[in-house]
Amino acid sequence: MPSSCPECGSSNVVEDDLYSQRQWVCVDCGSVVSEGHLTTTVSDETQGRAVPYHASTEVLKKPCRNLIAGFSRVRALCQILGGCCVLSVCRQCNWPVAMGTIGYLLGVDNATLGTVYREFTKALNIEISTIGIMDMLESFCYDFKLGPQQVEEVFAEPPQRLVDRTSALIELAADAWIVTGRQPLPLLFAAVYLAWQSLNPTVRMKYTFVKFCKIGKAPEQSWHRSRDSVVKRLKELRDVLCKLGRELPWLRGGTVEPNTVVPLVDDILKNHRALLLRAVRNYEQQLQNESQTAQTTECDNELSDSNRSESHSSTTPELMDPDQAGCENPADKQATDCQLPPDHWSKRHLFLPPCVKNRKRQRVDAPQLEVTGDEEISDSEIESYIRSQDEIEMYLKVQKELKKMA
Amino acid sequence: MEPSNDVALDIIITNVVSVFRTRCHLNLHTIGLEGSNVIYKPEMGKVLMKLRKPRITASIWSSGKIICTGATSEEEAKLGARRLARCLQKIGFKVRFSDFKVVNVLAVCSLPFQIRLIEFTKNNRPIASYEPEIHPAASYRIKNLRSTVQVFSTGSITVTGPNVQSVASAVEQIYPLLFECQKTRS
Numbered sequence: 360m361p362s363s364c365p366e367c368g369s370s371n372v373v374e375d376d377l378y379s380q381r382q383w384v385c386v387d388c389g390s391v392v393s394e395g396h397l398t399t400t401v402s403d404e405t406q407g408r409a410v411p412y413h414a415s416t417e418v419l420k421k422p423c424r425n426l427i428a429g430f431s432r433v434r435a436l437c438q439i440l441g442g443c444c445v446l447s448v449c450r451q452c453n454w455p456v457a458m459g460t461i462g463y464l465l466g467v468d469n470a471t472l473g474t475v476y477r478e479f480t481k482a483l484n485i486e487i488s489t490i491g492i493m494d495m496l497e498s499f500c501y502d503f504k505l506g507p508q509q510v511e512e513v514f515a516e517p518p519q520r521l522v523d524r525t526s527a528l529i530e531l532a533a534d535a536w537i538v539t540g541r542q543p544l545p546l547l548f549a550a551v552y553l554a555w556q557s558l559n560p561t562v563r564m565k566y567t568f569v570k571f572c573k574i575g576k577a578p579e580q581s582w583h584r585s586r587d588s589v590v591k592r593l594k595e596l597r598d599v600l601c602k603l604g605r606e607l608p609w610l611r612g613g614t615v616e617p618n619t620v621v622p623l624v625d626d627i628l629k630n631h632r633a634l635l636l637r638a639v640r641n642y643e644q645q646l647q648n649e650s651q652t653a654q655t656t657e658c659d660n661e662l663s664d665s666n667r668s669e670s671h672s673s674t675t676p677e678l679m680d681p682d683q684a685g686c687e688n689p690a691d692k693q694a695t696d697c698q699l700p701p702d703h704w705s706k707r708h709l710f711l712p713p714c715v716k717n718r719k720r721q722r723v724d725a726p727q728l729e730v731t732g733d734e735e736i737s738d739s740e741i742e743s744y745i746r747s748q749d750e751i752e753m754y755l756k757v758q759k760e761l762k763k764m765a
Numbered sequence: 766m767e768p769s770n771d772v773a774l775d776i777i778i779t780n781v782v783s784v785f786r787t788r789c790h791l792n793l794h795t796i797g798l799e800g801s802n803v804i805y806k807p808e809m810g811k812v813l814m815k816l817r818k819p820r821i822t823a824s825i826w827s828s829g830k831i832i833c834t835g836a837t838s839e840e841e842a843k844l845g846a847r848r849l850a851r852c853l854q855k856i857g858f859k860v861r862f863s864d865f866k867v868v869n870v871l872a873v874c875s876l877p878f879q880i881r882l883i884e885f886t887k888n889n890r891p892i893a894s895y896e897p898e899i900h901p902a903a904s905y906r907i908k909n910l911r912s913t914v915q916v917f918s919t920g921s922i923t924v925t926g927p928n929v930q931s932v933a934s935a936v937e938q939i940y941p942l943l944f945e946c947q948k949t950r951s
Contacts, residue, residue, distance in 0.1 A: 458896075473900075486890060542898060740818070751799060
């Protein structure tokens with residue numbers, strides 16, 4: 360018989376039966392000290408009982424994996440929404456901020472930002488003016504820290520000079536189909552780098568694009584992801600400059616290579632209109648010669664083709680567009696030309712966009728049938744789409760074999 | 766289709782999407798087994814069937830709804846759909862060709878001039894939208910025709926609409942606007 364209560368320590372324990380079950384109850388705190396055959400106390404029972412999963416603190420402290428992923432996604436979306444707000448306000452106040460800038464500051468790719476931005480403007484019914492690459496140019500150039508106090512004398516460049524040279528380069532690029540349809544920021548990087556190099560070529564030629572960004576203290580996230588695009592734009596820009604550089608009269612037809620064209624950029628840009636006219640005139644001359652020789656030597660095509668391409672390469676190979684230089688057979692060229700309407704502007708231009716240079720071959724289907732939609736469908740034709748019984752059996756057999764092997 | 770002046774534009778229809786119903790349940794497993802030129806995708810709950818003669822790909826669902834893509838004209842789409850229904854009939858299903866409808870037509874057209882997209886967007890502000898960093902083309906939505914025209918600076922345009930007539934009208938409608946903003950060489 361218990362004499363003291365384990366809960367409160369008093370010794371005032373009486374026997375008080377409940378529903379014909381013997382119980383010893385403490386008078387002071389009211390806890391049941393022991394009950395019939397049971398001899399555990401309340402505190403024993405609460406501590407000894409196994410803890411159910413839902414009551415464990417483990418669940419409260421650690422959210423499940425999906426919840427964590429969901430939270431991070433919502434957080435990212437909120438960040439992107441904030442970026443879109445900033446972008447739309449800047450655009451409405453005529454401050455040309457590029458989407459790529461907001462993208463690299465948030466650590467988000469342009470595509471996601473673009474989707475959210477499109478929905479955002481649709482939902483809020485905001486009309487925003489489009490900005491072109493030339494609008495972004497000035498603030499972009501001023502961002503580079505190339506002042507005389509910030510870098511060495513040979514690297515320093517007053518921002519206005521950089522802006523002027525870069526805008527001339529970008530205008531040239533726009534004529535040569537490098538600007539349209541491409542992301543503006545990689546092109547801006549490439550143009551600023553070439554402009555900086557060309558303003559002091561003797562010293563700056565040996566500095567790579569990455570070194571230039573480090574000199575100008577451009578933040579690494581801004582150009583790191585688009586490094587490949589910048590390299591492609593640099594190559595395209597240099598090729599265009601080479602095409603024009605070859606027309607410089609004082610070079611007398613000497614070779615102009617992409618990696619040595621930068622010192623000539625100054626002269627090329629000063630006279631770019633005249634050079635372009637010369638290049639176009641030479642190109643049209645080339646086309647005329649080609650069409651004449653194609654007409655006169657119709658019979659022995661193969662031999663004359665190889666001869667012609669050799670003679671072309673010896674005189675002025677650089678003026679031909681890359682696809683024509685590689686294409687030996689004039690019939691091939693005519694085939695691709697046929698897919699464009701006869702008066703298409705690309706027939707007369709020297710610089711062509713990639714979509715016109717690499718024309719997709721159109722699906723050559725059966726000739727346009729007069730389809731009424733009510734023709735008779737022959738049985739044999741339909742049979743070709745249905746497996747025969749033997750084929751079905753073979754197919755099931757093969758499936759079984761494959762399952763056995765797997 | 767020719768616009769008002771004497772310029773002949775070649776509008777090439779590249780895709781016609783149509784739907785129809787077979788009014789009966791289709792056992793996809795049977796179709797996958799007994800049909801040739803079929804791809805059964807159980808994870809997506811559909812069967813892809815490709816026809817050769819009108820070059821058409823059809824997505825077949827077990828509810829009996831079928832979507833056909835790849836035709837180059839409305840009549841060809843109907844012919845292909847009927848051929849497909851006939852094929853399913855032969856396999857053994859009680860197919861009734863009903864509710865045929867052309868849902869989407871995609872066409873491309875090559876204009877003989879280049880286009881200044883920023884000027885075009887400025888002139889047609891709420892209807893046209895152009896975001897060079899998202900997509901290289903300016904998009905122009907014609908609400909009454911329920912068509913969208915995507916304009917590229919090279920002069921190529923792609924038009925999508927609910928039927929061939931609306932596509933043709935869309936090209937007619939947009940041609941003068943594009944003609945104004947063309948890039949003439951100096």
